[in-house]
Amino acid sequence: MNRSIPPEIVEEVKNRTDILSLVSEYVTLRKAGRNYVGLCPFHKEKTPSFSVNQDKQIFYCFGCGEGGNALTFLMKINSMAFPEAVRQLARKAGVRIPEKPLSKEDRERFSQREQLFRLNEIVAGFYEKNLLSAGGERARTYIRDRGIDPKIGKAFRLGYAPEGWKALYEYLSKQGVPLKLAEQAGLILPRSDGSSYYDRFRGRLMFPIEDVQGHIVAFGGRVMGDGEPKYINSPESPVYVKGKNLYGLGKARDEIRGRGFAVLVEGYFDFLSLWNAGIRNVVASLGTALTREHVDLLRRFTGQITAVFDPDEAGRKALARSLELFIAGNLEARAVVLPDGLDPDAFVRKRGKEGFESILARADSMVDYYIDSVLKSEGSIVGDRRAFREAAAFIVRFDDAVVRDLFVRRVAERLGVEETLLKKEVQKGRFEGNTPGKSPAAAPEKGAPSDTLELKIVRMMLQYPDRIPETAESEILQYLREEDTGTVAKAVLDSMRSAGKLDVASLVDGFRRPDDRRKLMQWIMEKEPPLEEQVIDRMFADAIQQLRKRWYRDRHRELKMRLGKAERAGDHETCHSLLTEIQRLSSEETSLRA
Structure with missing residues (x-):
């Protein structure tokens, strides 16, 4: 923990943060009893096992074991x-x-990420200012000619990198920005002789790239003439990894949730033109191939994607890769290929919002579109055999047997071949190793104690701390024999004695070992039906009585074993002492029953 932030400030921040609101920025949740549930953002799953309890201000995933409070969640995600x-x-x-x-x-100790975020803000301001200057006239004209409203350009902080080799370098030097930091961010590059630096982006329209939280993590630059390369993006840095960011997602996420699906396009202007037309549930892949990380990002906000592809061979291959990722990520996907070879930017400027919405409404299932595109009959045995083998090679890539079987049925029907033939081809491919071979990571052991009685009473203490019988507190600690349940019970009782209530988030913070925290989170978040106070009191009394009976039974057994050993050894003094202890124990047990 950074001691420069006073502990009381940390507590105030935690107290004034609602974990449900925070998590909802990243995960689509629905109410389920006392908790809110959704798909876990920390591991791949098809059935929601991620749970948030607003009353206790904690989260827990029953699938992967991740859990904690609002701070823990933000740090992890x-x-x-x-x-x-x-x-x-x-x-x-x-x-x-x-x-x-x-x-x-x-x-030097200050967060490197924070420094880079601040640097990128400074640089974005520099590019914005240049766009509005006399030197930015060409860039402003270019934006206007592309049909982008100046308000949209301002909202997405479009800018202009001047033509000169040292404009940004000299500006940052005057601002006192560490040049090594700017080099690390990929904004400037060292000269070959090491004497100075020069700007990476020169004479380009600039697009700040934000993460989901709105931090600027990188930049994209587009040439406004015929130069190459057309686009340049920032290199990877501690705050930017290619394939892990989607352009516009931070601003589009609420609209994506509201409409129930996301439109996935490729480039900056595809995105901006759709946004300019009023289509706001859109994100762009920054010109890179779709990745698992992209799918994981999208899955936080929606279960449905409509992706736009080019009608050529490259587009079909991109569709195949995307389909595999969408299915693995449990996302329902639809495919759109725009007519006349138009990209989304050109199409929406020509046909408008209504035209694009009409295309979206008619989008095919991506599975159906892929099957149709692969299995287009060439009217020959050779062509059909090629389609058969290509389809089998694609089906092989899925680890999920149900997905494979569904594909086999649809492809066999489309080709007019026996399912058994296609199944054999798929099985042959898997046997020969033509499969990704990646199995999902096994979820960690839940770590529940073997003693269900002890687990029952500790869970009751966590769920109903105000109903713990005061007269039985010392008995509970005496009778619990497993270390994990005993530690939790003591922590609960200590919290109740000192504060008069159970602060669940602070209780979790007190357990430093990850395994202990996971175990505790699981016990806290497991569902308990609401019960009347009399029922809870009776349950506590019954559980404590069972613990007591077990403790006395075990103690009697232990003393009798020791007595037998002493008798065999002829140790009369120890025998006498043990008999006295057994009698005392029996009397004590009888009085407690009374």
């Missing part, structure tokens, strides 16, 4: 350090964190 997560939540909650002038040592 954004790969943030603790101080960075606290600062982000503090800004959202309106909590001021006292700042001191940073020493050189403090600056």
